[in-house]
Amino acid sequence: xAPNKAQVCLELRHIExxxxxxxxxxxxxxxxxxxxxVSIIGPNGAGKTTLFNVICGHLxxxxxxxxxxxxxxxxxxxxxxxxxxxxxxxxxxxxxPEMTPWENVMxxxxxxxxxxxxxxxxxxxxxxxxxxxxxxxKAQLPARELTLSELRRLEVARALATRPDLLLLDEIAxxxxxQAVKQAVDLVKGLRSRxxxxxxxxxxxxxxxxxxxxxxxxxQGEKIMxxxxxxxxxxxxxxxxxxxxxxxxxxxDDKIESHPESN
Amino acid sequence: MWLQLALNxxxxxxxxxxxxxxxxxxxxxxRAFNLAHGEMVLLGxxxxxxxxxxxxxxxxxxxxACMLTLLLLAVLLQALLQHVREPFELNSLVVxxxxxxxxxxxxxxxxxxxxxxxxxxxxxxxxxxxHLTLTQLQAWLIALSLLATFLVSILLRKTxxxxxxxxTIQDREAARxxxxxxxxxxxxxxxxxxxxxxxxxxxxxxTAYLHPWGGMEATLIAVVITIxxxxxxxxxxxxxxxxxGLAESLAVVFLGTSWRELxxxxxxxxLLILRPEGLLRVSYGPVR
Amino acid sequence: MMKKTVNPPVLLGTAFLLFFSLWPxxxxxxxxxxxxxxxxxxxxxxxxxxxxxxxxxxxxxGHAAFFGLGAYGSALLDHYWKLSPCITILAGGGLGTVYGIxxxxxxxxxxxxxxxxxxxxxxxxxxxxxxxxxxLTLGSRGITGISDLPSLQWAGLSVLLxxxxxxxxxxxxxxxxxxxxxxxxxxxxxxxxxxxxxxxxETAAASLGVNVVRTRFQALLLSAFxxxxxxxxxxxLLGLVEPPLVFSLHLSALPLVLSIFGGRHQPYxxxxxxxxxxxxxxxxxxxxxxxxxxxxxxxVVILTLLFFPQGIGAWLQTRLRSA
Numbered sequence: 110x111a112p113n114k115a116q117v118c119l120e121l122r123h124i125e126x127x128x129x130x131x132x133x134x135x136x137x138x139x140x141x142x143x144x145x146x147v148s149i150i151g152p153n154g155a156g157k158t159t160l161f162n163v164i165c166g167h168l169x170x171x172x173x174x175x176x177x178x179x180x181x182x183x184x185x186x187x188x189x190x191x192x193x194x195x196x197x198x199x200x201x202x203x204x205x206p207e208m209t210p211w212e213n214v215m216x217x218x219x220x221x222x223x224x225x226x227x228x229x230x231x232x233x234x235x236x237x238x239x240x241x242x243x244x245x246x247k248a249q250l251p252a253r254e255l256t257l258s259e260l261r262r263l264e265v266a267r268a269l270a271t272r273p274d275l276l277l278l279d280e281i282a283x284x285x286x287x288q289a290v291k292q293a294v295d296l297v298k299g300l301r302s303r304x305x306x307x308x309x310x311x312x313x314x315x316x317x318x319x320x321x322x323x324x325x326x327x328x329q330g331e332k333i334m335x336x337x338x339x340x341x342x343x344x345x346x347x348x349x350x351x352x353x354x355x356x357x358x359x360x361x362d363d364k365i366e367s368h369p370e371s372n
Numbered sequence: 373m374w375l376q377l378a379l380n381x382x383x384x385x386x387x388x389x390x391x392x393x394x395x396x397x398x399x400x401x402x403r404a405f406n407l408a409h410g411e412m413v414l415l416g417x418x419x420x421x422x423x424x425x426x427x428x429x430x431x432x433x434x435x436x437a438c439m440l441t442l443l444l445l446a447v448l449l450q451a452l453l454q455h456v457r458e459p460f461e462l463n464s465l466v467v468x469x470x471x472x473x474x475x476x477x478x479x480x481x482x483x484x485x486x487x488x489x490x491x492x493x494x495x496x497x498x499x500x501x502x503h504l505t506l507t508q509l510q511a512w513l514i515a516l517s518l519l520a521t522f523l524v525s526i527l528l529r530k531t532x533x534x535x536x537x538x539x540t541i542q543d544r545e546a547a548r549x550x551x552x553x554x555x556x557x558x559x560x561x562x563x564x565x566x567x568x569x570x571x572x573x574x575x576x577x578x579t580a581y582l583h584p585w586g587g588m589e590a591t592l593i594a595v596v597i598t599i600x601x602x603x604x605x606x607x608x609x610x611x612x613x614x615x616x617g618l619a620e621s622l623a624v625v626f627l628g629t630s631w632r633e634l635x636x637x638x639x640x641x642x643l644l645i646l647r648p649e650g651l652l653r654v655s656y657g658p659v660r
Numbered sequence: 661m662m663k664k665t666v667n668p669p670v671l672l673g674t675a676f677l678l679f680f681s682l683w684p685x686x687x688x689x690x691x692x693x694x695x696x697x698x699x700x701x702x703x704x705x706x707x708x709x710x711x712x713x714x715x716x717x718x719x720x721x722g723h724a725a726f727f728g729l730g731a732y733g734s735a736l737l738d739h740y741w742k743l744s745p746c747i748t749i750l751a752g753g754g755l756g757t758v759y760g761i762x763x764x765x766x767x768x769x770x771x772x773x774x775x776x777x778x779x780x781x782x783x784x785x786x787x788x789x790x791x792x793x794x795x796l797t798l799g800s801r802g803i804t805g806i807s808d809l810p811s812l813q814w815a816g817l818s819v820l821l822x823x824x825x826x827x828x829x830x831x832x833x834x835x836x837x838x839x840x841x842x843x844x845x846x847x848x849x850x851x852x853x854x855x856x857x858x859x860x861x862e863t864a865a866a867s868l869g870v871n872v873v874r875t876r877f878q879a880l881l882l883s884a885f886x887x888x889x890x891x892x893x894x895x896x897l898l899g900l901v902e903p904p905l906v907f908s909l910h911l912s913a914l915p916l917v918l919s920i921f922g923g924r925h926q927p928y929x930x931x932x933x934x935x936x937x938x939x940x941x942x943x944x945x946x947x948x949x950x951x952x953x954x955x956x957x958x959x960v961v962i963l964t965l966l967f968f969p970q971g972i973g974a975w976l977q978t979r980l981r982s983a
Contacts, residue, residue, distance in 0.1 A: 165867060186873070187866035197867055205860040216857045219850055220869035271869055405773055455966050461773040466719060466920070467965050473913055473958030481952040588780075588909065595777060630792050637784035644770060644778045 116178070118143045118275055118306045119195075124163055124173035133159045134170070135330045141275070146297070146307045148317040150341070151327035152351050157310045158200050160327070161277050164308075165197050166190045177275070192222055196273030198264035200280045200310070204252035210263050211248040214238050214270045221271025238266040242296065258289045265296065275306045282316045294319050318342065326350070375504050377621055383510045385617025386517035387575065389610045391590055392597035393524060394568035398446075400541040400603045401561035404453050405465035409569070410590030411475035416442050416573015417582045418483055421490050431492055431574065439570035446566025450559055472587060479584040487581035490574065509578055518610075520571060524564070525606045537561065541603065589633060596640045599647060680833060684826045691825045696942050697935075698829035701836040702890065703914060704934030707922070708839040709886035710915035711930045715846050716879045717859035718771060721912050722779030726756035726884045728907035729786055730891030735803045735901040736796070745810050749892040756888020757881055759786065764877050780912070787907035802902025806895045828897075835893075839886050840931060846879070847927045855879060887915075910954060917957040921964050923973030932973045 121139040125132070134156045141147050149157050162168040164175055166187040175183045182190050205213050211232075218231040239245045242262035247255060255263060261281050268276060282293045297320050300307060311317045317324060317338060324341035326334040328350040334341050341347055395409045406412075419441060420434035429437070449471070456463045495508040528534035539547040540557045548554045580586065597616060601608025616636065623635045684694055710723050734752030737743045743751075767778050790797045797803070808823065809831075846852050854875045857865035866872050891911075895901040915930070922933025937960060945953040968975045 167863060167866070186871075187863075188869045188871045191867060191869040199864065199867075203861050203864040205857055205864065207860055208856070216853055216865065216870070217868045219853055220857075220865075222869070267868065452962075452966075457969055459772060462719060462776065463965055465773050465776055466916070467962050469721065469913070470917070470958040470961030470965075473909075473961070474955045475958075477952035477955035477958070481949070484951075585909075592781060628792075631788065634784055634788040637781040637788075640781045641766070641778055644774050644781075645766060 116143050117141070117176075118145070118178060119164070119308065120174075120176040121160075121164070122174045122176070124160070124170045124175070126159065126163060126168060126170045133330050134163070137173070137327075137330075137332055139325060139332075141306060141308055144301060144304060144306050145322045146301055146309065146320055147323045147325060148309045148311050148321040148338075149325050149327060150311055150314060150317060150347075151333075153312070154329065155327040155350075156330040157312070157327055158279055159330075161197060161279055161308075161310065164190075164277065165195060188220070191220075191271050191273075194222060194272070194274040195277065196221075196268035196271045196275070197277035198261070198268050198279050198281060200283075202257070202260035202264050204255070204260055204263055204267075206253040207251055209249050210239055210244050210252055210255070210266070211235050213252055213263055213267050217267045217270025222273070235270070238270055241269075241299075242266045243292075258285055261285075261293075262296075269300075273305065275308065276300060278307065278309045280310055280312060282311060290316070314342075373503060375502055377625065379504060379506065379510075381618040381621040382614060383513050383617075384621060385614035386610070387513045387572075387579070387613070388593050388597060388616050389613025390513075390517040390520055390568065390575070391572050392594040392601075392609050392613060393521060393606070394565035394572070395591075395594035396598040396601065396603065396606075396609055397524065397568070398561050398565040399598060401537055402450070402453075402558040403461055403464075403544070404450075404558075404562075405461050405468065406449070407465055407468040407591055408449075408472040408475055408587070409468075409594050410587030410592075411472045411479070412442060412445065412566075412569050412587075413573050413576050413590050414479060414582060414584070414587045415445070415475065416570045417490070417577030418479060418488075418573075420574030421488055421577050421582060424490055431490070431578075434574050435571060438573050439567045442570030442573065443563050443566035446562040446569065447559060450562035472591075476584045476587060483582070483584070485583060487583045488577070489581050490577040492578050513575055513579070516571060516575065517613075520568060521606060521610055524568070527564070528606060533560070589636070592636050592640055596636050596643060599640070599643045684829055694825040694829045696939050698825065698832045699942075700934050700938040701829070701832035702893075703918060703938050704931045705832070705836040705839045706887060706890045706911075707915040707918035707930035707934050708836065708843045709883050709890065711883075711919040711924060712843060712846060712879050712886070713883035714916075714919060714924050715855050715859060716876050717862070718775045719916070720779045720883075721776045721916070722781070722783045723883075723887050723915060724907050724909065724912040725759055725779075725783045725786055726887040727891035727894070727911050728783070728790075728903070729759050730756040730888030731894050731901050731906040732786075732790055732797060733888070734892035735806055735895040738806050738895070739798075739803050742807070745807060745896050749889065749896070752892025753885050753889035756891060757885045759888075760880050760884025763884070764880050768873070783907055783912065787903050790907075791903045800903060802900055802905070803895070804900040806899050806901065808899070809893075809896045835890070836931065836934075840928070842882060842886070843930070844927045851875070851878070913957060913961075917961050919971075921960050921972055923971030926971065926973040926977075929971050929973040933971070936972070 117140055119139070119141040121137055124134055124137040126134045137156075137160065139147075149160065151157055159168065163170050166182070166185050166189065169184045173183070174181055177190075177193055177195060180193065182193060182195075204210075205216065208216075214235040215231060218235055236245055236248065239248050242265055244255075244259060244262055244266065247259065252260070252263065265278070265281065278297070281297075282290045285293065294316060297307065297309070297316065301320075309316060309321065321338055324334075324336065324338050325332060326341050326344070326347045328346075333346050333350065334344045336344075391413060395406060398404055398406060416438040419438050420431070423429040423434045423437060424431060449468075453464050453467065456467055492509050496505055497511075498505045526534075528538055536547070536552045537557055537560070539550065539552055540554050544554055547557075576582075576590070593616065597609055597612035600612035600615070616639065619639065620632050620635045624632050680697075683689060706727075710720065713720055713723075730752035732752070733755035734745075734748040737748040737751055738745070763779070763782065767775060767782075770778055791800050793799060794801075809828075846855050854865070854870045857868070857870055858872055858875055862872055891906060894906060918933035918937055919930040920933070921937055922931065923929025926932075937957070941953060941956055945956045949955070964971065
């Protein structure tokens with residue numbers, strides 16, 4: 110039952126969330142089609158990770174809906190969303206520190222979408238996943254001894270173990286050497302060829318231009334631009350958001366016009 | 373009768389605030405959870421009892437003696453807690469839990485389970501027209517509690533040291549980056565906390581019976597008020613103390629003395645559920 | 661789970677089982693030894709029960725609530741209706757479990773220090789209620805005259821559980837093995853993986869499909885039930901019960917100390933802690949310090965957390981491995 114390529118995989122409608130009086134996301138709308146790679150960019154504090162947390166059920170939005178393949182998954186618990194087919198990595202890697210990478214991946218295999226039956230036999234599959242991210246040589250060390258780049262790759266392998274159809278990657282390329290970034294790019298391309306839909310947060314822009322079909326730019330909780338990488342990266346609002354110039358002038362003059370696809 | 377109730381509640385509440393003050397300061401600045409707080413108050417009480425009963429030290433002079441002793445003990449405790457690993461809050465809680473057990477049994481050995489009370493002059497002032505009586509002890513309690521709170525407040529607000537302490541309460545890491553010697557702040561926090569505990573001890577021993585198991589209750593009271601007030605907020609500590617004093621006094625009137633202890637326990641549970649962040653950092657960031 | 665070399669632990673375990681099952685029958689050792697070891701098993705069961713919850717990553721300071729409720733459930737049923745101890749004990753276990761459900765509903769969002777405090781405060785609720793409800797529970801006077809444990813008829817042998825130290829020894833041994841089996845399942849099973857992942861990182865576990873709420877609830881219920889079960893046996897051992905006896909801080913502290921000392925994250929840690937500390941306390945410290953020997957447990961907690969944070973069990977394991 111492979112979904113048609115043009116179908117909508119993930120849809121966000123009017124997502125709003127605030128905390129202690131501070132709005133974090135304001136009226137966010139988004140559509141990701143099957144097997145697309147969409148990147149979310151924006152300066153610090155734009156709300157990118159908050160958006161991921163809302164999609165995955167770690168945060169409940171004050172208003173709005175999250176639809177995954179037509180099913181309303183708003184405010185469902187994270188494990189339920191995982192079972193539906195959404196996986197994620199975390200911006201600051203969260204491995205199970207006392208477990209080995211192999212054990213980390215085993216948790217994903219045991220409790221992810223195809224978890225229960227014959228779970229003990231997943232051992233080989235775990236090694237395959239680790240091999241895919243070039244971690245098989247460190248499979249039996251405690252995870253807290255891994256380097257940053259290795260931890261990021263472990264996060265990906267572990268999330269893949271849950272057999273997601275949609276994978277949310279949060280800053281997997283930040284702070285990496287150019288070599289490691291290239292590896293990450295290849296990894297992402299490889300993931301798409303396996304039939305996954307990808308939603309990527311990439312604050313530093315190393316990854317996005319090279320792999321994304323579309324870019325969505327956020328700033329201070331609002332969507333300020335959406336389009337092809339070229340369009341978005343050349344948009345003056347986006348550039349000034351990153352440079353941190355005073356937005357008041359820009360907002361008054363340009364903001365309304367520069368929202369071509371906001372819903 | 374209601375006026376007397378209000379006066380009693382006010383006295384009790386001020387005293388509760390004094391008990392909570394040391395705890396709040398220590399927890400706010402160092403994030404150390406001292407579950408042996410009540411036992412340390414009791415220790416001060418027992419010390420004052422011994423000084424007063426066996427060496428005929430006038431009550432007034434037992435106060436500085438206890439303040440000094442508890443200051444030293446508190447600083448020792450701080451040195452011990454430095455070796456506690458992450459997660460610091462939880463581990464310091466469990467370590468001081470063990471310390472509470474040690475102190476309880478130590479006091480049991482030294483003083484036996486007999487209830488003891490520090491006897492004071494029974495002078496009192498009355499206003500018969502209003503059915504109001506204020507005992508000398510109550511006057512002491514109110515005066516010393518308010519004075520201590522006032523002095524701590526001045527320390528935090530008007531001195532340079534106080535500024536550094538407040539910065540450490542707000543955000544320990546940021547304070548460290550700003551050049552504040554946070555480890556030294558910890559020692560100062562425990563020192564001041566120890567002084568406050570030493571002040572509360574003899575007063576406690578004059579109002580309530582000293583017995584080795586009374587510490588937990590005092591600790592719970594300190595925790596309740598600290599959470600209610602918000603970590604490190606001094607004025608809130610007074611308010612919280614009065615609120616709790618009032619709640620308990622009312623409970624005694626309507627339900628009887630045997631239900632009194634349940635009040636602080638229930639209030640604590642309610643506060644923890646409503647404001648679990650009352651024990652967490654004083655910041656308003658999104659939950660990850 | 662990837663199997664490492666199986667033999668040494670299995671050998672050790674079998675030796676342990678054989679030794680402790682058989683030595684009372686040999687006539688070596690006195691009644692006192694029987695009684696002390698028997699109670700070491702009893703408190704070992706209590707420690708294992710406590711640790712079931714600690715495995716999910718929270719420290720409870722209030723398990724005395726379950727113990728006391730178990731004790732009073734059992735005592736009241738015995739006092740009013742003289743029901744058979746099998747029933748009173750199970751019912752007591754049930755009563756404690758109900759309080760566990762309450763914990764789950766009320767403390768669901770609490771972790772770490774707030775959770776520990778809330779559990780500490782939660783002991784006061786049943787304790788003061790029972791203390792004041794004279795009409796039902798006889799309040800602070802306590803209940804006396806509770807029946808002993810029953811006698812068992814087996815192959816012509818009559819065993820008076822309540823009086824025979826050897827019988828009690830085997831009863832508690834069986835109790836500890838039962839809870840120990842459940843405890844071990846919390847390590848070597850799919851459920852055990854869930855528990856461990858929750859303990860190490862709850863958010864990551866949830867994102868990988870672990871049902872955090874349900875798993876924690878299960879651990880809590882089991883922990884409450886077995887603690888209450890131990891509590892329900894207690895009045896039948898002493899013949900009496902009163903609030904400060906069964907809702908005491910000591911009963912909250914003891915399983916904590918034994919588990920932390922023996923190793924919270926080891927399958928047999930709590931057992932090790934109980935078998936080392938309890939006899940040590942009863943045979944050595946009790947005679948040195950008849951009053952206040954409980955201080956030892958406090959000291960053990962402090963020293964363990966500072967110097968052996970993983971517990972003696974883990975420390976021994978690493979020493980044995982490098983040897």
